Amino acid sequence: MSNKTALYEEHQRLNGRLIDFGGWELPVQYTGVIDEHLACRNAVGLFDVSHMGEISVNGKSAEAFLSYTLTNNIRSMPVGRAQYNLMCNHLGGVIDDLVVYRRGKTDFLLVVNASNTDKDFNHIQNVAKTHSSSFTELSINNDSPKYTQIAIQGAKAVNIVKQVTNANLEVIKNYWFCEERVLNKIPAIIARTGYTGEDGFELYVPWETGPELWRALLDIGNSFGIKPCGLGARDTLRIEMKYPLYGHEISDNTSPIDAGLAWVVALDKDDFIGKSAILKTKQNGPARTLVGLTMIDRGIPRQGYAVFTDDGREKIGEITSGTMSPSLRQAIAIAYLNSSFKYAPGVKIAVDIRGIKIPAITTPTPFYKRPY
Amino acid sequence: MDFPKNLKYTKDHEWALVEGIVVTVGVTDHAQNALGDIVYIDLPETGKILKSGDPFGVVESIKAVSDLYSPATGKVIDKNTRLADDPSLVNKDPYKQAWMIKIELTDKSSLETLMDCEAYSKYVASLK
Numbered sequence: 176m177s178n179k180t181a182l183y184e185e186h187q188r189l190n191g192r193l194i195d196f197g198g199w200e201l202p203v204q205y206t207g208v209i210d211e212h213l214a215c216r217n218a219v220g221l222f223d224v225s226h227m228g229e230i231s232v233n234g235k236s237a238e239a240f241l242s243y244t245l246t247n248n249i250r251s252m253p254v255g256r257a258q259y260n261l262m263c264n265h266l267g268g269v270i271d272d273l274v275v276y277r278r279g280k281t282d283f284l285l286v287v288n289a290s291n292t293d294k295d296f297n298h299i300q301n302v303a304k305t306h307s308s309s310f311t312e313l314s315i316n317n318d319s320p321k322y323t324q325i326a327i328q329g330a331k332a333v334n335i336v337k338q339v340t341n342a343n344l345e346v347i348k349n350y351w352f353c354e355e356r357v358l359n360k361i362p363a364i365i366a367r368t369g370y371t372g373e374d375g376f377e378l379y380v381p382w383e384t385g386p387e388l389w390r391a392l393l394d395i396g397n398s399f400g401i402k403p404c405g406l407g408a409r410d411t412l413r414i415e416m417k418y419p420l421y422g423h424e425i426s427d428n429t430s431p432i433d434a435g436l437a438w439v440v441a442l443d444k445d446d447f448i449g450k451s452a453i454l455k456t457k458q459n460g461p462a463r464t465l466v467g468l469t470m471i472d473r474g475i476p477r478q479g480y481a482v483f484t485d486d487g488r489e490k491i492g493e494i495t496s497g498t499m500s501p502s503l504r505q506a507i508a509i510a511y512l513n514s515s516f517k518y519a520p521g522v523k524i525a526v527d528i529r530g531i532k533i534p535a536i537t538t539p540t541p542f543y544k545r546p547y
Numbered sequence: 548m549d550f551p552k553n554l555k556y557t558k559d560h561e562w563a564l565v566e567g568i569v570v571t572v573g574v575t576d577h578a579q580n581a582l583g584d585i586v587y588i589d590l591p592e593t594g595k596i597l598k599s600g601d602p603f604g605v606v607e608s609i610k611a612v613s614d615l616y617s618p619a620t621g622k623v624i625d626k627n628t629r630l631a632d633d634p635s636l637v638n639k640d641p642y643k644q645a646w647m648i649k650i651e652l653t654d655k656s657s658l659e660t661l662m663d664c665e666a667y668s669k670y671v672a673s674l675k
Contacts, residue, residue, distance in 0.1 A: 192583075208609040209584045407583070407610055473631065475587050475607050498609055499586035506587075529589075529605065 180225035181323045181385035189403050196406055197290030199226035208407035212501040215371055215412060216543070218400030219329030221392055222409055224377070225385065228292025228319045230285040230299060236310035237281050243310075244302050244448060245275065246431065248441035252277045257350045257368050261431055261439050262287075262295060267452030269425040269434070271295050274368060276352055284318075284364070284379075288421045292319055302448065323385025327392055328375030328412075330547055331399040336376050338395045339388070340365060349374075358391055370409065372416035373545060414496050417467055417509055417540035423478060423496045424465055424509060433461045433511065463492065463511040464518055467540035474528040475499055476508035476535070484516070485523040487532040491516040494526065502543050508535075548671065549576045551642055555618065555658065556667035562642065563618040563661060568652045570619045574606065576641050577671050582608040585637045590626040590647055597623060597650060599657035604647065606637065617650065620657035625649040 177200035186193060191202025201223065204211060214220050232241055241249050247260040256277050262270045271291040276284040287295045296317045303313055327336060333344055342355035342365055352366035357380065364379035380388055393401060410420070419425045425434050431453060432440075440453055470476065476497035481490050497508030508526070512518060520539045525532040554562040560578035564571040579585065587607040597603050597617040604615040626648045630636060637645040652658075662670060 203610065204583055207584050209586075411609060473587070474589075475612075477612060499607075501609070 178226070180223055181382050182223045182225065182389050185386055185389050186223065191403070191405060194406070197226060197288070199289055201226060202403075202405040204405040204407045205403050208405070208411060209501045211402050211404040211408035212411050214400060214402035215329045215373060215404055215408060216502055216545075217329075218402075219327060219331040219335060219375075219396055220371070220404035220408065221389070221396065221401055222326040222328065222404050223389070224324045224326050224409075225322065225382075226289035227324050228287040228289060228295065228317070229322050229324075229379070230287060230292070230296055231314075231316045231318045232283045232285060232299070233281060233314045235281055235312040237283055237313060240303065240306075240310040240313055241275065241283055242444065242447065243306070244299060245273075246440040246447060246449065246453070247275075248444050249275055249277070249283070250444070254279055255351055255353060257352055257366055259350075259439055261436060262298065263431065263449030263453065264427060265448060265452065267430050267449040267456060268427040269421070269429050269431060270298055270427060271421055272419060272425060272436075272439075276364065276366065278354065278364075286324075291421060292317065321382055322379050323382050323388070325378045325380070325385065325389060325392065326369055326371075326375065327378065327396075328369045328371040328373045330374060330545070331396075331401075332373070332375040335392060335396045335399055335401065336365065336378075339391055357388055361388060363388075370418060371412040372418075372541060372543060373412075374547070410496075411498050411501055414498050414507065414509065415500055415502055415541065415543035417465075417542065419465070420496065430456045430461060432456045433463050433465065435465045461514060463513050465495070466510055466512050466518055467538040467542055468494075468508045468510050468524065468526070468535045469538040469542070470506035470508075470526065471523070471534040471536055474526070474531075474533040475506045476510075476526045476528065481527040482510050482512060482535075483525040483527060483532055485525060485534070487525050491524065500542060507538070507542050548580070549642075550664045550668055550671075552664045554642070555661035555663060556670075557616060557618045557661060558670065559616045561616060561618050563658070564646075565658060568621075568655075569624070570621065570650045570652060570658070571646050572603075572618055572648050572650060573641055573646045574615065574637060575667070579638050579641045582606065582611065582613060584609050585634045588630045588634045588637065588647070590630065591623050593623050593625060595623045597621060599654075599660070606634075615647065618658070618661055619650050619652055620654040621650040621652040623648050624651045
């Protein structure tokens, strides 16, 4: 049985094509993936991301607890800061990637992947229970049902958000947020974060106020070329940026080092879950590296396709995500390549597409760079 | 949804235009709509021998890869090379400009399992 977001009827009204995604009934597209993707790149796109999980961690022990549970350094975060972070297991595998919002000295909000919300919540509770003598003042709540999360992404997003809030958006830089009202009455977290590679915001409002804000943003956005965007465009936008997605580039068995996420792991901080395993991987060198590929000949690489050396003789890796890039009009992919293959950008390789080895080339990422 | 009367249809959403012993093949309006933006098409070389129900190619949208199945038994005598450069023709004009292959029939009885417009319309409606 699929969950419905507060915006379910809006999606129906907009003729969204609804699919089940991580237990949620959400639009994969409205008018078309390419159209929506390009609207986000060239103007602005509006996304219902209410399926994302929100876990609140509060209390005097919250900072120390999260410092132990997550890989990045949250102690250095001032109130109003957002941070990309990872939650790893003791073997150094990625339980989930997430964004942490520091709402107060002792108040944090963790935004996690929809399909992992229960797993993450259970893990966090278990860690708290196991270490209850160290973290005595801690309150952990799965607040996912309380929030509608709307992402408004694209160069014009700021012009639109400006019209629904009195908050001074000029001072909200990338990966910062404020808590202000929208539409003069709805309490909101207004965060300059997102998953598209564009400037933009993610707005967290009380669940039931979602439709009113959604409609207001579409109304105001109309003159800026706003389009509602589905999960399809969300995926192609993130692939163009080489942003990892749980289940594709990262998993419980993937090291952050392999995934190129060493920058999210603060190995210089006190002990945290997964530290010794990740340290070992770093010292020994990762077994594989996450890279970008562009097809030279026709064909679209997809998750699970094998990657070979240029001569097709040796298998050197596997595709994790691939698509036809709407911005570049080229087939692109993210792939793990074995460390035995000496990676450099611009090296010819081959992708096995339905039994035929098609030439491709390693490509620096992000594939897409925004022009502003 | 548009399903022309002069065509025959498969359960896999290909259409077939039968003219003498030549069958022109493409995918239906329902198929293109369900797939979304089509960005890649792989078609067989001419000369390939197909049996009814054999996969003859691949059509890919942004999100998914789908096999194409032959509605007839025979030999591929032509393919639409325009589709390689502009796969979106399948979305824009599935029955005319986006024809995919032409098959020269070797077994006319292979067409017997195909649906007419009315049966296919009912079939599509039953999928919802």
